[in-house]
Amino acid sequence: MDFAYDARTVELRDRLAAFLDECVYPAEPVHAEQVAAAGDPWSRSPVLAELKAAARERGLWNLFLPDPRYGAGLTNLQYAPLAELTGRSPHLAPEALNCAAPDTGNMELLAEFGSAAQRDRWLKPLLAGEIRSAFCMTEPEVASSDATNIATRISRDGDEYVINGRKWWSSGAMDPRCEIFIVMGKTDPDADRHRQQSMILVPRDTPGVTVRRGMTVFGYTDAPHGGHAEIDFTDVRVPAENLVGAEGAGFAIAQARLGPGRIHHCMRLVGMAERALELLCRRANERIAFGRPLAEQGVVREWIAESRVRIEQARLLVLKTAWLMDTVGNKGAHTEIQAIKIATPAMAEWVIDKAIQGYGGAGVSQDTPLAGLWAQARTLRLADGPDEVHRASLAKRELRRWPTPA
Template identity: 60%
Template structure:
């Protein structure tokens, strides 16, 4: 593959960098100040930034099809997601934030025309937010076939009962729709055809938000991570996506792009941490000379730069393969970068925190929140160990088959 960004991508990246420099970095502190006034609403500055981004055509950049979005490939989107990832809330400014991106992709790819009109269009317009309800507290949800939430047909409706937690985005007051994963056919001998996905409006009776879950003490407002109990929740049968037993198929289609989007953003977080680390090391004087004169500090900076570049190149290769052979064909590379990028970001940000000393742990730096995000992604969309298990299985099978054919 060609590692040089195309002229189109270079132009978009430059526009995005200019936007971030002019409008986003200067208001980072203001954003969090306004958030303290209304934890689950939208800070006024976010509304202003969204309007400006849309005016400038920096909107829905993640969506590969030109029918619904910017028409960029995964490879073209990768460096743009990296730039957005440098600021934790920036992706939302451009309507490119999870979990909305994954939900929009699901509705664009699998939704009926009526579902697209009712829910996809308002999401594309940035008028509402959404959430994806899959993880459950009582079972190992990294194996989606374990999910226990029931979705039972009753005439022209489905009745949903279950217990979910860490449902990202569901606490935001602008969140109007959930995509819920549950079982419509729990006795099907094919465990991958037991699940279905269904659209559940947040204001449906029986959707009970129990509490916000925290991550290292952060509530991650204004999206948050909700614990939700579904108590005899009734929705129309037409809210089912694609059909009964298709939930696992939809989940696999959703998670491929979602996983790599997180990796792209994490590279932006790590790159910013590296830059902050280098500046701190050059400016901070300890024992009579700048920290950058210390051998261990230089090694941390150098090692971090190497690890970021390795992850960046692997991400670009995975994105390129997704464009060429599809998500399924690129599954091994997607697994590799999902294993590598979060751990890399944790390591780099941890070194940056260490070089900043106590200040690195504080609200005065971006590092602590960035570390919490990076550590979260080691679990989100499948834990490291699951990806390593599946990757190892695939490689062993493929190499054995090739050896047998030789």
């Protein structure tokens, strides 16, 4: 197995690292100040617009899409180290490159399953970064870790569909530039449990759509996702041509969308852990406690060594998963996708926690990025399927390999 990055990946990685050093890291405190001054926690800062323009000028735009008609044409394996770098500044870098969830998954969904008219109307402006989108799947009244529980109704009425239901954790919906919702609901409650659901496009300004509130994550707005919202859909009517794919295909489309989304999160989590470890090492070398640097304290060295081991393990598993997705497809890499979804958030959470401990009070304050990094890592043990669901599914898959007694 060749662990070296190819020439194109190395070139893009160097270019992206320079962009982070020269533009993104210096913009982090500016972004925080501008959002605070705006008085709207979900407002988009002027410095973010400047970062987007700079990223496009440097050829760092839509790197996540493997289809060269829409993006950079990179494989998952090529994109992995780039997404990892963006994870070092997860509140700014992904959106600056137009590589932030939920738009990434929504663009992939439209590229693969959308009609020509849907791609022209919604995919093009998303690719250009002119608008943002939301993904509306999770519901407050049911256990949405089982997607077949979803109760929102999508009913055919002549040339229209009528949507009724309530969603929450609808990623992207609080962004003031969000113009389109991708909504999952039931079109046929009597069909097979995996054929009951469909996906439909709902413009934000459609009558009957009410964004009730923004959902915070441990008190954070959870950028760059554009804010998660609780949304009511009351007798919302959209044209029948807004259906994505066929009736009953919603569950399959959701699974196809979530596979790449899961690995993208894991790629960024490795970068989040790397930044936390870097900050811990810098702190340990400069901070004196009980007459000597923290770096000379045995427990701190244990944290640092264990962090390096855990990061490397997770990175290798993520890279293997990316390679499998490129070579045998998402379905063939299902076991590994579930494995990284279990392992990588837990790894990042552990590493960031140790960095917070090394910083003491500063680690949980707004003066370092560590508290925000920890909140994101902890949240990703729930998002795109909780740990327990992935563990149960992974165990079933493993058990099927050994059906007879030893």
